[in-house]
Amino acid sequence: MTTPISRALQEVITCNSSRYLIGCGYEIGRIGDEQATADRLAFLMGVPDGDPR
Numbered sequence: 001m002t003t004p005i006s007r008a009l010q011e012v013i014t015c016n017s018s019r020y021l022i023g024c025g026y027e028i029g030r031i032g033d034e035q036a037t038a039d040r041l042a043f044l045m046g047v048p049d050g051d052p053r
């Protein structure tokens with residue numbers, strides 16, 4: 001995954017039988033809960049959520 005902020009910010013995402021993991025083995029979500037996983041990954045990578053605050 002890359003971000004629209006900078007192509008230098010990248011992360012490789014893998015999955016085992018039940019969880020999504022980033023490159024260092026950190027669990028970011030469960031299979032079947034993709035929206036929460038995407039939200040968590042976006043937060044970790046510093047992607048703005050569109051909130052005008």
